[in-house]
Amino acid sequence: MSLTQSLLLLAALVLASAFFSIAEIALAASRRLRLRQMADNGDTRAEAVMRIQEDPGHYFTVVQIGVNAVAVLGGIVGEGVLSPWLSSLLLCWLPAERAATGGFLLSFLIVTSLFILCADLIPKRVSMAVPEHLAVRVAAPMLFLTALLKPAVWAYARLTDVLMRLLRLPRAREERVTPDDILALTEAGAQSGALARREQQVIENVFELDSRTVPSAMTHRERIAYFLRDDPDPVIRARITEEPFSTYPVCDGDIDHVIGYVDAKDLFQRVLKNQPLSLVDENLVHKVLIVPDRLTLAEVLDQFRQVGEDFAVIVNEYSLVVGVVTLNDVMSTVMGDLVSPWYEEQIVRRDDHSWLIDGVTPIGDVKRVLGLEALLDEDEYDTLAGFLMVMLRRVPRRTDSVVWGGYRFEVMDVDSYRIDQVMATRVAPEGKD
Template sequence: MSSYVQVACLFLLVVTAGFFSSAEISLAAASKTRLQALADEGDRRAAVALEFQSHPGQFFSALQVCVNAVTLLGGIVGDAAFSPLFEWCFKRLLPNHDLSNVSFIISFVIATALFVIFSDLLPKRLAIARPETIAMATARPMRFLIRILRPIVFVLEKLSDACLKTLGVPTMRQETITSEDILASVGAGAAAGVIAPQEEAVIQNVFELESRLAPSAMTPRENIVYFTLDETEASIRAKIATVPYNRFLVCDKDLDHVIGFVDSKHLLRRVLDEKPLTFQGSDLVQPCHFIPDSLTLSEVLDVFQRTHEDFAVIINEYALLVGMITINDVMSTVMGDLVLTADDVQIIQRDEDTWLVDGSTPIDDLEHALEIDELPEDSAYETVAGFMMYMLRKIPKRTDKVVCADYTFEVLDVDNNRIDQVLVTRNKKRDALKSSGTLA
């Protein structure tokens, strides 16, 4: 066999080894979700690649047989192709007993470099860059090789499965996707500019529905406008004109004795019909749905779906009313700044290091705004006001301060023991000490 034929064979072996390397890496790196989407669209190559991912034993058994065979042949052919050339080049410079050894070493280095660069590094980097495309392109040729090598593949697969079972390792690929994986992908998309920051916030808020409790999105008790059974018509008209809500609770004397609710459009109809506005002996009052304050926002949505209602009254373990929540409240929690008006914003950033925060702001929203992973014992309170009371261990007064997580929280306004506003300031001195290494 001439040297030209041997070099051509070596080139063919290098390309073949590169094919196997790219097939191996692409199958491991390919996204099952993307392959499934392509398979659903009718791409049979994606279906074959998915089958290999689900049962990789035969694929990798055939792959290793082929890779090792090609590598051995490459070493033999490389030595046969290059050794005569180097023996001719160095025969006048080296003694005869060293000539063959030197020629073999140089031939081995060149063949190894060719395989490392063109059969390993470049194909694998290409497969990492386009895993699904390469996996689909190599799927059918690999299936053909598996059929040819079926007896050898069968034995190797059974032996490897037995070893894995002995070690307690699953023999099939387990594709589990967690919410953390999805959020990490969304964060990477936002960093790359593929996903807008507002869209990233919405997706994060959707996942937080499972952890945020209903009180974090409700209208608190003190902000609820309600009617009593003996409410006068003048008072009813005044409240409707002042607070244009769609629904109003109707109570027997106070909020802890809710009878039901009245729809404002029914009141308007009575006004247009010139009928008196009264709740005594009328069919205006409708029953409302009660839910415990321990439900998450996701569970609240489930309740709305089952009952075909769009609002509910929230009570605590003592059957006392703590607030009311509507489906719009839940959706506002998800959409965030996309639907909030200037009057609804509870956290106002005054400058780079200070924020003016409403006392009823959910603690999760504050943690997001300040980029704090977790405030101390944040499961013990729901709002910023609750945080201040928990940390101070008393009913806060104006100028009371709490230093926590490199921030200072100062009470600015208190109304009847209720915290209206809190000023949050980032501690620059502490940050400076940390950056200089003075403060551990």
């Protein structure tokens, strides 16, 4: 065999090894969701790849037979082609024995480097970048090789199955998609620019509905605008003017005895018809949905769907009213800063190192804005005020402060034991506790 023919054979072996490397990594890295999308768009090859993924044993057996056979042949051909030529070249400077040894070592290094770079590293990196596109291209040739080498594939596959059963190794890949998988994909999409950061945040907020409790989105007790059942017409009109809302709880004596709610549009219709406003009218007061304060936002949404309401009163374990929540409150939690500009911001950035935060701000929002991974005993509270109470082990007073996660949380204003404003100031390099 001439030198040219030997070099062409070596190049063909490198290409064959590259093909098997691509076939191996492309199948392993292909995402089933992406393949399903390709199949739905009419690419029948994607269906074949998914079927191979369901039982990839024979496929990988062919890959390993090819990789090892090509590697052995490549070593033989490379040593036979390059070693004599390099040995003769080294004879100009070295004795015959050392030149032969040096030619062998150099040929081994060159062939090995050639296979590592061109048949392993480069093909595998490309396969990791676009696995689905390559997997559908190599599927047909690999299926042909599987049929051609069926006896050898069957023998190796049976031996592999026996060994895996003896070693109790997993034999199938789990295809279950978890919320963490989806969030990881959206984060990767946001980092690459394929998904806007705000869109990624909305998706993350949707999954948080199952973990965030209703107090993180409700209007707290002291901010509730409500009517008493025996409020006269002038009082009702004045309350609507001073505190315009779409829905008002109706109470009997005090806020802890809610008997229903009244819709502002019903009141406006009576005003337009010059009818007196009286909450004694049972047709005006609707039955109110009462939910416990331990429900998650997802559970509240389910309650809204079941009863066909978009307003609920929140009570604690002592049957005391702690707040109210509306469908709009839950949607505002999901949409974050995409909601309309009239939405009151609870976290205001003063400069690069400090934020002014409302005490009732959900602790999840505080962590997100400040970039905190975790806080102490998070399951014991829902708001920033709760965090400060847990840290101080008492009701905070003005000027009290807590340092955590590289931030100092200082109480700026307290109103009747309620923490109104907290100043969060970075006191350590970002990301350092």
